[in-house]
Amino acid sequence: MTSNPTCDIIHSSMKIAVTGKGGVGKTFLVAILAKLFAEKGKKIFAIDADPDSNLALTLKFPNPSEITPLVKMKKLIEERTGGKIGTLNPYFKLNPKVDDIPDKYFLSHQGINLAVMGSVRGGGAGCTCPENAFLKALLRHLIVEREEVVILDMEAGIEHLGRGTAESVDRLIVVVEPARNSIETAHRIRDLAKAIGIARIEIVGNKIRENRDKKFILDALADFDFLGFIPYNEKVTEADLKNIPFFEHCPEILEEGRRILERLGDPERIALR
Amino acid sequence: MTSNPTCDIIHSSMKIAVTGKGGVGKTFLVAILAKLFAEKGKKIFAIDADPDSNLALTLKFPNPSEITPLVKMKKLIEERTGGKIGTLNPYFKLNPKVDDIPDKYFLSHQGINLAVMGSVRGGGAGCTCPENAFLKALLRHLIVEREEVVILDMEAGIEHLGRGTAESVDRLIVVVEPARNSIETAHRIRDLAKAIGIARIEIVGNKIRENRDKKFILDALADFDFLGFIPYNEKVTEADLKNIPFFEHCPEILEEGRRILERLGDPERIALR
Numbered sequence: 413m414t415s416n417p418t419c420d421i422i423h424s425s426m427k428i429a430v431t432g433k434g435g436v437g438k439t440f441l442v443a444i445l446a447k448l449f450a451e452k453g454k455k456i457f458a459i460d461a462d463p464d465s466n467l468a469l470t471l472k473f474p475n476p477s478e479i480t481p482l483v484k485m486k487k488l489i490e491e492r493t494g495g496k497i498g499t500l501n502p503y504f505k506l507n508p509k510v511d512d513i514p515d516k517y518f519l520s521h522q523g524i525n526l527a528v529m530g531s532v533r534g535g536g537a538g539c540t541c542p543e544n545a546f547l548k549a550l551l552r553h554l555i556v557e558r559e560e561v562v563i564l565d566m567e568a569g570i571e572h573l574g575r576g577t578a579e580s581v582d583r584l585i586v587v588v589e590p591a592r593n594s595i596e597t598a599h600r601i602r603d604l605a606k607a608i609g610i611a612r613i614e615i616v617g618n619k620i621r622e623n624r625d626k627k628f629i630l631d632a633l634a635d636f637d638f639l640g641f642i643p644y645n646e647k648v649t650e651a652d653l654k655n656i657p658f659f660e661h662c663p664e665i666l667e668e669g670r671r672i673l674e675r676l677g678d679p680e681r682i683a684l685r
Numbered sequence: 686m687t688s689n690p691t692c693d694i695i696h697s698s699m700k701i702a703v704t705g706k707g708g709v710g711k712t713f714l715v716a717i718l719a720k721l722f723a724e725k726g727k728k729i730f731a732i733d734a735d736p737d738s739n740l741a742l743t744l745k746f747p748n749p750s751e752i753t754p755l756v757k758m759k760k761l762i763e764e765r766t767g768g769k770i771g772t773l774n775p776y777f778k779l780n781p782k783v784d785d786i787p788d789k790y791f792l793s794h795q796g797i798n799l800a801v802m803g804s805v806r807g808g809g810a811g812c813t814c815p816e817n818a819f820l821k822a823l824l825r826h827l828i829v830e831r832e833e834v835v836i837l838d839m840e841a842g843i844e845h846l847g848r849g850t851a852e853s854v855d856r857l858i859v860v861v862e863p864a865r866n867s868i869e870t871a872h873r874i875r876d877l878a879k880a881i882g883i884a885r886i887e888i889v890g891n892k893i894r895e896n897r898d899k900k901f902i903l904d905a906l907a908d909f910d911f912l913g914f915i916p917y918n919e920k921v922t923e924a925d926l927k928n929i930p931f932f933e934h935c936p937e938i939l940e941e942g943r944r945i946l947e948r949l950g951d952p953e954r955i956a957l958r
Contacts, residue, residue, distance in 0.1 A: 434737050435708010439866070464707050464841045466866050477869055531842060568737045569804060592925050593712070593739050596750055628926050652865050653901050 419677035423454065426676065427555045427580060429564040429573070429610075432587035433597035437618035437642070439465040440658075441587050442565040444669035446471065447659055450523035455560040457514060458524050461551070462567045463531045472657045473521045481530030482517065482550070483543045495542030504542045510550045511557070525560075544572070552577045568597050570604050578608040583676060585639060587616050590625035595632040602636070616672060617641040640672040692950035696727065699949070700828045700853060702837040702846070702883075705860035706870035710891035710915070712738040713931075714860050715838040717942035719744065720932055723796035728833045730787060731797050734824070735840045736804040745930045746794045754803030755790065755823070756816045768815030777815045783823045784830070798833075817845070825850045841870050843877050851881040856949060858912060860889050863898035868905040875909070889945060890914040913945040 430442050439462070446458040460467035468476035483489075486497050495504025518525040529547050554562050555577050566573075573581065586601050588594040598615065605613055614637045617629045621644045630638070642665065651661035659666055703715050712735070719731040733740035741749035756762075759770050768777025791798040802820050827835045828850050839846075846854065859874050861867040871888065878886055887910045890902045894917045903911070915938070924934035932939055 433707065435706065464870065466869050469866060469869060477872070590922065590926060592928065593742060596739050596742060597737065599750070624926070649863065653863060653897070655865065 419674065420452075422677040423449070423452070423561070423673070425559045425561060427562045427582045428585060428676070429566055429570065429581050429583070430585045430587060431566045431568055431570055431601055433568055433589075433594040434464055436587045436589045436594050438462065438587050439467050439470045439565050440648070441585065441616055441618070441642070441669075441672075442467060442563050443470045444659070444666060445563055445673065446524050448666065448669050448673050449561050449563070456524055457518065457554060457558070457560050457562045458526050459551075459554065459562065459564045460526065460528045461564050461572075463529075464567065465565060467565050468519070468526055468528060470658075471521065471524060471526065473519060473526060479519065479528050481528045482513075483530030483547060485517075488517075489542050489546045493542040493545050495545070497542055504545060506545050506549075508546055508549050510546070510553045513550055514554070514558070548572065548574060548577070556580045568601060570601060570610075571608070573608060573610075575608055578605075578610045581610050582612065584610045584613045585616055586613060586636075587618050588629055588633070589617070589619040590621070590628050592632075595629070598633060598636070613637070614639040619644045639675050640668055642668045692947065693725075695950040696722070696725070696834070696946070698832045698834060700835045700855045701858060701949070702839055702843065702854050702856070703858045703860060704839045704841055704843055704874055706841055706862075706867040707737055709860045709862045709864075709867050711735065711860050712740050712743045712838050713921070714858065714889055714891070714915070714942075714945075715740060715836050716743045717932070717939060718836055718946065719797050721939065721942050721946050722834050722836070729797055730791065730827060730831070730833050730835045731799050732824075732827065732835065732837045733799065733801045734837050734845075736802075737840065738838060740838050741792070741799060741801060743931075744794065744797060744799065746792060746799060752792065752801050754801045755786075756803030756820060758790075761790075762815050762819045766815040766818050768818070770815055777818060779818050779822075781819055781822050783819070783826045786823055787827070787831070821845065821847060821850070829853045841874060843874060843883075844881070846881060846883075848881055851878075851883045854883050855885065857883045857886045858889055859886060859909075860891050861902055861906070862890070862892040863894070863901050865905075868902070871906060871909070886910070887912040892917045912948050913941055915941050 428445065430438050432438050442458060446456055449456045458467060458471070466476055468479055473479070490497055492508035492510065493504040514525065518527045551573065584605050586598045588598050602613055615633055616639050617626060620626050620641050626641055645662055645665055647662035648658045648665060651658040701718065703711050705711050715731060719729055722729045731740060731744070739749055741752055746752070763770055765781035765783065766777040787798065791800045824846065857878050859871045861871050875886055888906055889912050890899060893899050893914050899914055918935055918938055920935035921931045921938060924931040
């Protein structure tokens with residue numbers, strides 16, 4: 413889309429985390445962005461880090477419900493961490509080797525490389541296990557060390573990014589809808605994000621039916637930065653019920669996506685801060 | 686509502702867990718049921734066990750965002766479990782005393798006693814900590830030992846109920862909306878529920894706009910039991926944006942709730958299985 417070369421450079425190895433309350437359309441936005449980055453010819457890693465969503469289904473990967481999440485690959489995790497899963501054995505590597513995982517274990521479809529992580533959240537600071545150590549190391553590798561574009565589809569609880577990893581996230585996008593609960597979550601996420609060192613947070617408003625909806629969100633999040641608004645479109649639901657890709661059934665939805673992508677890579681917009 | 690005495694007996698100490706994909710309306714249904722049980726004069730415990738939702742906000746408790754989740758009550762948890770939070774110390778009680786917690790720490794508003802749990806999910810079987818031990822013990826106490834009606838607003842991941850507790854859940858209600866993702870989640874939940882010993886699972890369809898939506902859900906979940914369907918109602922959104930209780934702004938929504946409650950307590954319906 414953007415022919416601005418500076419914009420392309422900014423895009424080229426961007427690390428984007430998308431979060432927000434369940435059901436607001438995080439996976440939908442991640443799918444839009446992944447599609448558009450792939451369209452631009454970027455190598456893109458799309459990471460489903462929300463056990464409550466199904467990015468593979470939204471991107472129409474074949475047999476999405478049969479994909480084994482990484483967290484369930486017991487043998488691999490035990491081999492890499494040296495820890496025995498399911499025991500209380502406290503000895504395992506917190507920094508297992510993971511740099512070969514993207515090439516060996518990610519799935520590829522229409523130019524998008526996908527990983528399904530499975531549940532990674534721990535209950536508390538002292539709560540750890542080989543599976544979490546493995547997934548955290550992989551997230552760290554993807555965000556801190558890789559040159560590719562990485563987009564994370566995350567739960568509203570973003571704590572598992574952790575310090576060190578979080579600081580390398582270029583943008584945290586919080587998706588909201590016209591509903592008070594999703595606004596509350598956006599505020600909570602901002603507090604968490606600040607605490608773990610994420611510098612840049614922006615809002616995308618989704619399911620906008622009328623001007624009142626947009627106004628409600630702008631008023632409720634007056635001190636946030638906005639990346640854009642995506643209108644509610646009945647054809648998105650229709651595509652879903654028919655099990656066809658929304659970006660084919662309803663290509664106009666990609667238009668707002670293109671504007672969001674352009675804003676993500678706009679150097680002047682960044683300079684303004 | 687129901688004057689059927691058998692139905693009242695069935696209702697009287699019911700333990701209900703509500704789950705489903707984020708955003709489908711779990712909290713909305715929990716609020717409806719809590720309201721209706723309170724209206725019937727039952728003592729009711731409503732438990733917000735989903736860190737991604739805000740039951741207090743939906744029930745219009747005062748200052749919902751300022752409520753401290755139980756998981757954050759460090760001093761209390763350390764005192765009860767004997768464990769030090771945030772350390773890797775593996776020694777703490779897995780069965781701390783919790784039977785006084787509902788009376789001392791739950792909040793009360795318009796006949797509903799509320800607890801906000803905070804995050805309780807662990808990453809794996811070997812993943813444990815004092816906070817999780819405390820919350821699990823409390824859930825167990827509420828579901829297995831109490832005589833009151835208990836309604837849980839839960840994440841789609843229901844693993845933290847655990848064996849022994851799960852078996853005492855009378856009904857697991859899975860809320861779905863006309864969207865493929867929420868159907869996938871319902872299937873996944875059923876597998877989890879069977880694995881941990883929950884006997885009875887039923888579906889409530891929410892956000893039904895037209896007949897096509899209901900048909901999609903019925904077809905996609907053909908081998909599930911259904912408790913009812915709640916129509917999409919613009920006034921629910923309106924109430925939310927205006928920050929007024931939906932059950933006052935839109936009392937007709939309680940009508941379908943009453944039918945669901947009646948079906949929950951219908952002895953013949955139970956005998957049918």
